[in-house]
Amino acid sequence: MFNKILIANRGEIAVRIIRACREMGIRTVAVYSDIDKDAIHTQLADESVCIGSAKAKNSYLNMQNILSAAVLKGVQAIHPGFGFLSENSTFAHMCTDCNIKFIGPDPETIEEAGNKSRAREIMINAGIPVIPGTEGVVETVEDALKEARKIGYPVMIKASSGGGGRGIRIVRKEEELKNAYETAKTESKAAFGDDSLYIEKLIENPKHIEFQILGDNFGTILHLGERDCSVQRKNQKVVEEAPSAIITDSLRKQMGEVAVKAARAVNYKNAGTIEFLLDKHGEFYFMEMNTRIQVEHPVTEMVTGIDILKEQLSIASGEKLSYDQSHIKIQGHSIECRINAENPDKGFMPSPGKIERLYVPGGNGVRIDSAVYEGYTIPPNYDSMIAKLIVHGKDRLEAISKMKRALEEFVIGGVDTNIDFQLKILNNKNFEKGKFDTSFIEKEILNRK
Template identity: 50%
Template structure:
């Protein structure tokens, strides 16, 4: 579905202020629109895929994000030097920093996203709760202001009643969040939440919400243009999470009936209009067992999981962001947006599910990516690439589309069976386990799915699932070569599969 009917490129050159798969995704959209792309890179990212894909590339500093990807001054300087018309922030890093959006405006460079005002309003989670209440959006019972003293937290938590959630006032994304099930857990949870919030956002203030038992995490995609039009593009189910971080998403959600789906879309549009929202954004909700939904937060950026919305609606969200930022109106109305089929996304991480999902970086010795009808792989790596310890360990986002949920799951399982990564440990086997689990197949999921059902022993598979890995290892042996520096083996202990361990050892001789 086209956002605009104009054939003239909306910009001449766009700087992508990010790295990895999202930077590559934005650059592909630029290329399709006839726009040149500008990459920025830290020292370890000198040979990264997004640098190779860009028309122009500029170094911005050492590995530490605080000295490179988070340096507003450096990014603005590169934008001016490269004569970029606009900056796309991607997700993470500076994408939800009002100061960055304002700095772009001050420098005469278009920020591809909402206004600094909208980012600030929704970025302060307590202020966002106030705004949503005013707009008539259902909000989880809790504090109306950030709580600076531990005494305030203890008093309010007791008044609301346990269990409660402690949340960072200065940001979201699961950082500074703690579930407190009883009064005796409160002090230690509060110390941990404040410490994590301070580290992530430079702000240790928290607020308290009533914890919803076994909630579904469901979000609604919105698009708003500069002409006052706002539409929603339906929901994404994001309940399969570990440590409050999403790992599997799907659209539509099995939890919603048509009446609830329609009402959530209406409320999401109202939330966006409350802050004069422009661009792509996501309104996130917690949904209880009775399908009552409550505002959680609004993410004022493109989401990691945006491809599943693209798959079921046909709307290219990144192109839409770019065209909206250029002042073009949406080329469609709400009635034109229709969900077709079912899409599932599995986030492929360099992490070890058998070791508490800890990051497992290293050099990718062998990489075989699945393909075929209904399969999309948004990747930021390549064979020979060194997965860094300095950044989020996401390798790619694997998306499967089908006419039905069962078909989408079947395609995803087929694709996961074809996915081969030798070197860093990856979570491919975990995804196979999750999609085969009876509760997932039945749509009986919530944010506690992984904690309730997963144990490392669940991945003790037979050799059938390991055949792609074994084949890749044998191919690596045949090519010969020297040993690589990283290894993809798991923690010390008995091998999970003798074939798997042999395959990994032999493959790493390349």
């Protein structure tokens, strides 16, 4: 096992990694931008290093500065968390060149599975059901027009290196395509440094179901069940739960086997996620693979009892998984609400600023993953998510009741948050009945008078 690792991230995921390391006896090095000098992850880590100014490109995306800090502090490995450099194969290669273990899949796997258009090709060749679309990237607007006509409208233009809902445009008519293609290309370049795009058929109002994968270095790949991530706004997840309210045992077995097959197609090692779209007819399609830890991993931890962060560290250090698929049991139900510093009544405008009051909920089966504290100033430079509220109950109805209670207790003063918006979701009758898909927020919450 590693003696010391560096965490190339910030916020709640950095805190989550530090906690796992401390429990395993691993020393940690935090990196931070100058605006994050008072962030809690810098205080919880054993050591910390400033790596640049507030702009992410100068700090959390600055590979050279991060690796310089890693070499300076003598770490054996780097955990990238999620976002930033977590799916950057160049960074993973650079870690290897510096004789530092990248805690994640091999760089070659990131290149194959992390690139959405390339992953589609691999899955098609492996016999995995995929959404109808282009076989590779679409180089020009003219090519995009031709491919969209072949596929049939409506279509989705998607960034090959995409994630977090960025670089995606829905096109319903041919006259909308040129502008959508150009804006998606610009957004993708800005967000990921890669402007390559591909096109898929738009599956209307599907369920978004993802399977958590673990793979070690000895050929064992297994799944930890599914998460339902259908409650989204503009392709960004808002509420996640495990297991899904509509997935039967037989469908779980079928989708889980396909997920493992998909991971095996890219020789996957460490923690990852296979994402599917499930249509109203019960047909499911591979959408993409995320080659990193997911924001919503806690709901899987709550229903399986498996600490995914610790598994990541163990796998990266060369240890075998200590169990097989038959050992994975789903117990009860878990829900996660992402708590953002934003104002839903003003178009979800971010709300950075000083937290003047803070009371976090507790009690049996309630978990908070966060990096904020009373007096902390939320910077305007990064994602607006400031906490994840996770609950576990004996069944879905108990989990919903527990989440409502916890949300009602949660007090964050000084900035706007989406806590009341989350309560609207939890109080919705169709949500309670499990009758929702990716159009739920738009139809049931935002457009309901």
